[in-house]
Amino acid sequence: MRGLHADTGYLLYRLGLRSGQLFNSFLLESGLRLRHYAVLRFLATSEGALQRELSARLGYDPSAIVGLVDDLEKLGFAERRPAPDDRRSRIVVLTEGGRAFLRDTDEAGLRVTNELLDPLDAAERETLHALLLRIAEDGLS
Amino acid sequence: MRGLHADTGYLLYRLGLRSGQLFNSFLLESGLRLRHYAVLRFLATSEGALQRELSARLGYDPSAIVGLVDDLEKLGFAERRPAPDDRRSRIVVLTEGGRAFLRDTDEAGLRVTNELLDPLDAAERETLHALLLRIAEDGLS
DNA sequence: GAGCAATAATTGATGACGTCAATAGTTGTT
DNA sequence: AACAACTATTGACGTCATCAATTATTGCTC
Numbered sequence: 001m002r003g004l005h006a007d008t009g010y011l012l013y014r015l016g017l018r019s020g021q022l023f024n025s026f027l028l029e030s031g032l033r034l035r036h037y038a039v040l041r042f043l044a045t046s047e048g049a050l051q052r053e054l055s056a057r058l059g060y061d062p063s064a065i066v067g068l069v070d071d072l073e074k075l076g077f078a079e080r081r082p083a084p085d086d087r088r089s090r091i092v093v094l095t096e097g098g099r100a101f102l103r104d105t106d107e108a109g110l111r112v113t114n115e116l117l118d119p120l121d122a123a124e125r126e127t128l129h130a131l132l133l134r135i136a137e138d139g140l141s
Numbered sequence: 142m143r144g145l146h147a148d149t150g151y152l153l154y155r156l157g158l159r160s161g162q163l164f165n166s167f168l169l170e171s172g173l174r175l176r177h178y179a180v181l182r183f184l185a186t187s188e189g190a191l192q193r194e195l196s197a198r199l200g201y202d203p204s205a206i207v208g209l210v211d212d213l214e215k216l217g218f219a220e221r222r223p224a225p226d227d228r229r230s231r232i233v234v235l236t237e238g239g240r241a242f243l244r245d246t247d248e249a250g251l252r253v254t255n256e257l258l259d260p261l262d263a264a265e266r267e268t269l270h271a272l273l274l275r276i277a278e279d280g281l282s
Numbered sequence: 283g284a285g286c287a288a289t290a291a292t293t294g295a296t297g298a299c300g301t302c303a304a305t306a307g308t309t310g311t312t
Numbered sequence: 313a314a315c316a317a318c319t320a321t322t323g324a325c326g327t328c329a330t331c332a333a334t335t336a337t338t339g340c341t342c
Binding site: 050051052062063065066083086087088089090 | 318319320321322323
């Protein structure tokens with residue numbers, strides 16, 4: 001019989017869970033959850049995104065995005081702006097407050113990752129990251 | 142600003158989600174979910190486990206284990222047996238039906254993993270698996 | 283050995299979350 | 313001008329995690 005962790009896919013699932021829990025526990029202090037953080041990080045890379053882009057790229061339901069952006073707006077981390085060419089859409093952008101938050105928590109995020117990857121040396125971490133990125137780019141984005 | 146997937150921990154979280162979704166969709170046909178599958182696979186490696194062990198090793202709340210084992214018992218995949226040395230405990234064991242189910246679905250699980258790891262060749266998959274296992278063994282088990 | 287803290291399984295309550303259907307407003311097409 | 317497609321939003325529903333409380337049993341300690 002194959003072992004509990006003989007399957008890479010299942011192993012990924014388990015480690016993803018653990019990683020998510022670690023991130024969540026460090027975000028708890030800020031009153032945010034992982035999903036908010038995902039939105040913030042996406043906005044930081046894109047300089048403004050339609051909510052439907054956020055939904056598609058992050059894999060969350062459009063109705064979930066509504067609440068997440070609501071929360072971020074209340075905290076002053078993001079705002080909705082009207083899209084110039086389509087009045088149905090709203091463009092979500094990071095505010096200066098949101099950018100500052102990301103700067104402040106960046107180090108904490110790295111600490112979480114360090115804790116997780118503790119058994120690996122620098123070269124191995126590099127290898128792992130490259131492999132995961134290859135998988136992620138196929139389908140995810 | 143660092144990219145969306147610059148952080149290995151966050152990347153692991155995202156891929157873990159995707160992997161979990163794939164597993165879940167293949168398990169749906171059997172009426173089970175990922176958590177049931179996790180219990181079954183654990184039981185297959187351990188030849189009987191206290192519910193307390195399942196909770197600790199799989200990271201699920203003890204009260205969640207109750208429902209999962211209930212479901213597996215209803216399907217005839219596992220049973221609770223009295224623990225000889227401690228009447229508080231119950232030992233959960235895989236039945237022959239559960240073992241057959243694991244055999245039958247083993248191939249489907251591999252197919253899911255293959256789909257996920259599509260961008261990687263055999264050697265790379267080996268490397269990835271070894272690295273993930275090192276991380277998993279530290280804290281998880 | 284009597285009393286008391288600790289443990290295993292269980293139940294129940296609560297809140298968060300994903301999923302889905304429905305709606306309002308807007309755009310594009312024909 | 314009419315209709316299909318799309319964006320954001322709301323609301324409903326079921327699932328799930330989390331936590332406190334309960335029951336039965338064990339082990340510790342005085």
